[in-house]
Amino acid sequence: DSGVTQTPKHLITxxxxxxxxxxxxxxxxxxxxxxxxxxxQGLQFLIQYYNGxxxxxxxxxxxxSAQQFPDLHSELNLSSLELGDSALYFCASRGQGGEQFFGxxxxxxxx
Amino acid sequence: DQQVKQNSPSLxxxxxxxxxxxxxxxxxxxxxxxxxxxxxxxxxTFLISISSIKDKNxxxxxxxxxxxxxxxxxxxxxxxxxxxxxxxxxxxxPEGGGSNYKLTFGKGxxxxxxx
Numbered sequence: 378d379s380g381v382t383q384t385p386k387h388l389i390t391x392x393x394x395x396x397x398x399x400x401x402x403x404x405x406x407x408x409x410x411x412x413x414x415x416x417x418q419g420l421q422f423l424i425q426y427y428n429g430x431x432x433x434x435x436x437x438x439x440x441x442s443a444q445q446f447p448d449l450h451s452e453l454n455l456s457s458l459e460l461g462d463s464a465l466y467f468c469a470s471r472g473q474g475g476e477q478f479f480g481x482x483x484x485x486x487x488x
Numbered sequence: 489d490q491q492v493k494q495n496s497p498s499l500x501x502x503x504x505x506x507x508x509x510x511x512x513x514x515x516x517x518x519x520x521x522x523x524x525x526x527x528x529x530x531x532x533t534f535l536i537s538i539s540s541i542k543d544k545n546x547x548x549x550x551x552x553x554x555x556x557x558x559x560x561x562x563x564x565x566x567x568x569x570x571x572x573x574x575x576x577x578x579x580x581x582p583e584g585g586g587s588n589y590k591l592t593f594g595k596g597x598x599x600x601x602x603x
Contacts, residue, residue, distance in 0.1 A: 379531060410590065419492075419577060419595040420532070433590050467531050475520050475539075475581065477591060479531035 380404065381470050381480035389486045395456040398483045402449055402470030408432075409451040410477060411443055414465040426451055458487045491515045492580050494594035502602055507565040509597050511578030514559065518580040522591065523552060523563045526575045535576075536563070568601045575599070 380403035390396055402409050411423040413436075422435035426445035437443075440458075445451040455462060463486050469477035493512045501507045511521075519540035524532035538545040538552045538561065545552050551564045565572055575598050579591040 379533070381531070383531075408589075412593075419494075419593040420579075420591075422590050422592065425590055435590065469531075471589060474537075475589065476522055476534040476537055478534065479524075481529075481531045 379478040379480065381468060381478050383466075383468055383480035383483050385483060386481065387484050387486075389488065390458060391488055392458055392460060394458050394487075395454065396458065396485065398453040398455070398466050398468075398485075400451045400453070400468035400480055402451070402468075403472065403478055406470035406472055406478075407449065408471040409445055409449070410469045410471070411437075411451070411453050412467045412469065412479075414467065414482075415461075415463075420467065423453070455485070460487050463487045489514075490594075491518070492578055492592050492594040494576075494578055494597050496597050497595070498598040498600070500600045500602060501568050503570055504567045507563075507568045507572065507599055507601065509563045509565075509576050509578075509599065511561050511563075511594055512559055513561075513580050515580070515582075515592070516559075517582040518592070520581045521552070521554060521561050522579045522581075523550075524577040524579060524593075525572075526577060526596070532577055565599075568599075570601045570603050573599055573601050 382401045407428040412420040423437040425433040443453045469479045522537040523535040526532040575596040578594040
């Protein structure tokens with residue numbers, strides 16, 4: 378158990394819909410990172426928050442947005458969903474060292 | 489443009505033998521490298537890391553080697569055990585990124601250790 382929690386574990390929805398994925402970092406960690414893993418792809422960095430502020434953006438679509446709240450949990454919002462958005466979405470938090478600790482992921486299926 | 493490449497999608501070894509997983513990178517700014525292991529339906533788990541000031545880092549059965557001039561790193565697992573069967577991801581980052589630190593991952597290598 379990494380100490381990073383993600384809900385829900387599975388999500389099935391239809392094209393055009395909007396969903397929210399939730400992540401709580403390890404106790405004491407200020408950074409949250411979101412990654413997407415599609416079929417046959419490695420983990421693609423989406424966005425990073427540090428203590429409530431956006432710090433870095435990767436390959437995140439304009440239909441996607443995120444925020445980090447004062448209690449440090451983060452939400453990733455995916456809207457106008459397309460079939461190609463079906464993927465595993467992971468969040469991670471970073472401790473004092475360089476390594477990131479990953480949550481169990483949310484599997485999103487868009488039908 | 490893939491900045492971190494794991495050219496072997498899969499690797500199969502016998503229990504007790506050495507597993508060698510390889511990773512190449514192209515971005516000269518990368519100087520901190522990590523290996524993660526991932527089982528199905530779980531998040532990646534950190535295994536071992538190495539900074540560019542070193543060429544080797546060892547942790548139990550796991551050793552990572554870094555060849556900066558070749559922009560190549562490898563993970564050695566000795567001896568390999570069936571429980572090591574998983575997907576292994578190589579990741580890289582420019583160290584000193586402070587709070588803007590982010591990882592660039594390879595696509596992973598599926599290791600199968602046969603009893």
